[in-house]
Amino acid sequence: MNSVRKPLVILLAVLMLAPGGCNSFQHRPFYAAAPDGAYEQMSLDIEFPAESAATLANTDESVSSPPPWTLASDEPPQYEDISLEEVIRIALCNSRVLRDLGGAIVRAPATQRTAWDTAITETDPQFGPEAALSAFDAQFTTSLFSEDNNRALNNEFFGGGTRVLDQDASVFQAQLSKRAATGSEFAIRHNIDYDANNAPGNLFPSAWNANVEAEIRQPLLQGSGLEFNRIAGPSTTPGIYNGVLVARTNTDIALADFEIAVRDLVSNLENAYWDLYFGYRDLDTKVAARDSALDTWRKIYALYESGRRGGEAEKEGQAREQYFRFQEEVQNALSGQLIDGTRTGNGSGGGTFRAVGGVLVAERRLRLLMGLPPSGDALLRPTDDPVFAPVAFDWHQVVEDTTTRRSELRRQEWVIRRREMELIASKNYLLPRLDTVGRYRWRGFGHDLLDNHGTLGQFDNAYGNLTSGAFQEWQLGLELTVPIGFRLAHTAVRNAELRLARSRAILRDQQREVVHEAADAIGELNRSYTVTQTSFNRLVASRQQLSAVEAAYEADKAPLDLFLDAQRRLTEAESRYYRGLAEFAVATKNVHFVKGTLLEYDGVYLAEGGWPAKAYQDAAEREASRGPNMPLNYASKEAEIVGAGTFPQVRTGSPYADLDVQHPPPPDQGSLSAPTEAEPLPVPKKSPSKSTQKAGSGQPSEPTLSPAAGVDATPGNPFRPVGFDAPVPSSTNRPTDSPTDDTPLSRLPPPRL
Numbered sequence: 001m002n003s004v005r006k007p008l009v010i011l012l013a014v015l016m017l018a019p020g021g022c023n024s025f026q027h028r029p030f031y032a033a034a035p036d037g038a039y040e041q042m043s044l045d046i047e048f049p050a051e052s053a054a055t056l057a058n059t060d061e062s063v064s065s066p067p068p069w070t071l072a073s074d075e076p077p078q079y080e081d082i083s084l085e086e087v088i089r090i091a092l093c094n095s096r097v098l099r100d101l102g103g104a105i106v107r108a109p110a111t112q113r114t115a116w117d118t119a120i121t122e123t124d125p126q127f128g129p130e131a132a133l134s135a136f137d138a139q140f141t142t143s144l145f146s147e148d149n150n151r152a153l154n155n156e157f158f159g160g161g162t163r164v165l166d167q168d169a170s171v172f173q174a175q176l177s178k179r180a181a182t183g184s185e186f187a188i189r190h191n192i193d194y195d196a197n198n199a200p201g202n203l204f205p206s207a208w209n210a211n212v213e214a215e216i217r218q219p220l221l222q223g224s225g226l227e228f229n230r231i232a233g234p235s236t237t238p239g240i241y242n243g244v245l246v247a248r249t250n251t252d253i254a255l256a257d258f259e260i261a262v263r264d265l266v267s268n269l270e271n272a273y274w275d276l277y278f279g280y281r282d283l284d285t286k287v288a289a290r291d292s293a294l295d296t297w298r299k300i301y302a303l304y305e306s307g308r309r310g311g312e313a314e315k316e317g318q319a320r321e322q323y324f325r326f327q328e329e330v331q332n333a334l335s336g337q338l339i340d341g342t343r344t345g346n347g348s349g350g351g352t353f354r355a356v357g358g359v360l361v362a363e364r365r366l367r368l369l370m371g372l373p374p375s376g377d378a379l380l381r382p383t384d385d386p387v388f389a390p391v392a393f394d395w396h397q398v399v400e401d402t403t404t405r406r407s408e409l410r411r412q413e414w415v416i417r418r419r420e421m422e423l424i425a426s427k428n429y430l431l432p433r434l435d436t437v438g439r440y441r442w443r444g445f446g447h448d449l450l451d452n453h454g455t456l457g458q459f460d461n462a463y464g465n466l467t468s469g470a471f472q473e474w475q476l477g478l479e480l481t482v483p484i485g486f487r488l489a490h491t492a493v494r495n496a497e498l499r500l501a502r503s504r505a506i507l508r509d510q511q512r513e514v515v516h517e518a519a520d521a522i523g524e525l526n527r528s529y530t531v532t533q534t535s536f537n538r539l540v541a542s543r544q545q546l547s548a549v550e551a552a553y554e555a556d557k558a559p560l561d562l563f564l565d566a567q568r569r570l571t572e573a574e575s576r577y578y579r580g581l582a583e584f585a586v587a588t589k590n591v592h593f594v595k596g597t598l599l600e601y602d603g604v605y606l607a608e609g610g611w612p613a614k615a616y617q618d619a620a621e622r623e624a625s626r627g628p629n630m631p632l633n634y635a636s637k638e639a640e641i642v643g644a645g646t647f648p649q650v651r652t653g654s655p656y657a658d659l660d661v662q663h664p665p666p667p668d669q670g671s672l673s674a675p676t677e678a679e680p681l682p683v684p685k686k687s688p689s690k691s692t693q694k695a696g697s698g699q700p701s702e703p704t705l706s707p708a709a710g711v712d713a714t715p716g717n718p719f720r721p722v723g724f725d726a727p728v729p730s731s732t733n734r735p736t737d738s739p740t741d742d743t744p745l746s747r748l749p750p751p752r753l
Contacts, residue, residue, distance in 0.1 A: 065373030078378040094371025113261035121254035167197035208462035213441035238492030256411035271342035281578035289571035290326035336361030350593030386585035405596030429489035433481035443471035532580030
């Protein structure tokens with residue numbers, strides 16, 4: 001027998017290798033026969049996704065925007081005045097993607113925050129709350145199999161020799177199972193099997209078996225209890241926890257991430273707004289300086305052409321250089337350069353003011369954050385001015401707000417709560433698995449399933465025998481599983497302890513970091529206010545110097561270079577003053593940023609979208625039918641509940657205000673207070689060369705000088721400080737208009753090139 005099998009095996013091996021032959025070891029590309037390397041050319045081409053109708057329908061409107069405004073634009077631009085409140089409103093309406101100025105949406109789109117992120121986490125079919133709750137849903141399973149068997153049996157007991165078995169068999173199973181929050185498992189099963197065969201010795205050739213059984217399995221040690229099952233769910237592996245409490249905590253973390261993204265967007269909107277505000281002010285300053293230099297150059301050039309005194313070649317060259325210097329600055333102030341401007345995280349949490357963009361670049365950045373095309377029929381122009389008034393924050397209140405209302409800290413507290421729950425679940429695996437099992441079964445047997453001929457007695461049909469209760473079975477038992485040494489469980493507990501310790505250490509360091517950020521923000525606020533006061537005094541002195549030097553130059557008592565230098569000094573002082581105003585506005589915003597109150601400061605409130613009116617009515621009826629609420633804390637009996645906040649985000653008068661009536665009102669922050677002895681500084685009068693006037697007046701506005709307290713203010717004192725008398729805002733809310741600026745940007749003329 002073996003002598004025949006061996007040649008057959010060799011023959012089969014040869015036949016399998018024969019088609020390849022020796023050529024199977026040669027490298028033959030499949031496109032070798034293609035003419036002109038067609039396959040090679042096709043394989044090197046870059047493929048692009050096919051454009052579908054849906055893709056084209058969702059194309060952003062920026063694709064069809066008009067060409068951007070540049071220095072080469074012929075027509076003078078039109079302006080669209082816009083307030084900061086309107087900027088924030090438009091941006092939030094257009095912000096399905098919470099934009100930033102770092103370009104992350106192009107480089108790493110998967111990391112970009114969107115308005116759908118929280119809902120995606122909530123509806124995650126693997127790790128969301130509903131997915132965790134679905135593990136406790138009742139499950140119905142059923143199966144039905146039929147088969148026809150025809151086989152030979154080597155059986156001498158039934159008649160001797162080989163016997164042929166003919167059999168028809170069917171099996172039906174149905175089960176309804178349910179897992180309880182305590183870890184209990186309940187099941188009700190119904191089994192039916194049919195067997196018809198030609199085996200000798202049967203009472204009748206075909207028979208039906210039917211049974212109904214109920215089973216309950218209750219873990220007594222590992223896997224038992226409400227706390228464990230709501231944390232770990234149905235998991236039986238240490239380290240894998242996806243209970244409803246963990247899933248809900250993940251949703252709360254996603255909500256905190258969404259709030260952080262909205263806050264950063266609002267912060268960047270303010271940054272871009274004040275960048276654009278300074279751009280316009282700086283441009284206006286440069287234009288006035290250029291026009292003044294042009295007038296000086298024309299006068300000297302006239303003397304130069306007539307050969308009169310004062311028109312020497314070197315003086316004409318100095319005047320011409322001064323003009324083109326300011327012309328260059330005007331062009332840069334109008335167009336700007338693509339350098340990072342003010343944005344969140346560039347030196348400070350809320351963003352350090354960097355006025356490097358220019359009007360057109362800053363306007364495009366603001367449009368990007370607002371979700372608008374890069375250009376339009378008109379240039380956006382800010383109408384709000386910085387409210388320059390002394391602002392005093394109580395340090396202890398700032399620290400308290402920072403450590404309780406900062407979104408990053410609340411997010412980390414949710415992470416700690418999740419780690420605490422994971423540690424509780426991990427300790428449960430240190431217990432052995434001891435389950436108690438109980439089953440009760442009713443059986444039925446008969447020739448038929450339902451037909452009742454009455455000739456076979458109690459075994460006439462299976463269901464009749466089942467309902468008679470003649471055959472009943474029960475079973476009680478215990479199942480014990482003990483891993484020797486509990487190595488995996490101890491590893492899981494140690495890992496959970498280390499993760500918890502790490503999360504707590506991060507929270508402590510975050511608290512230290514945000515308090516340092518608060519100190520920096522308070523220091524920057526004080527610095528910007530004080531320096532802006534000094535810049536204002538410098539501006540007044542520069543104007544006085546220019547007037548004196550100009551009079552001396554016209555009287556031929558001062559050289560030309562001194563007069564040109566005075567013009568430059570005035571331009572630098574005025575630009576620096578407006579920069580200080582923008583820095584103070586950004587610094588005030590940054591204090592609210594580090595405190596966690598920026599959204600309230602800008603009037604932004606987070607709330608879920610409205611439900612149908614019937615949903616609120618049904619919810620109220622169901623709530624009224626329930627008993628009194630009992631606070632439950634499944635994670636830790638000692639730790640405070642993280643989710644019980646005292647700062648509701650629902651605005652008074654909103655359609656959802658009645659949903660949060662159980663929350664107490666936010667405490668008085670005491671953030672802003674203006675000392676009565678301090679004097680705020682408004683925007684000063686523009687330079688004489690500007691064609692700007694105060695609203696409602698036909699003459700340029702003049703500042704009202706007032707001496708500072710405790711300093712000699714006599715006219716003969718050369719160190720007499722200069723200030724303004726102006727009202728102090730009495731509310732922490734943003735005023736709709738600023739009473740301290742005598743020339744809003746909306747009334748400035750277009751830039752002259």
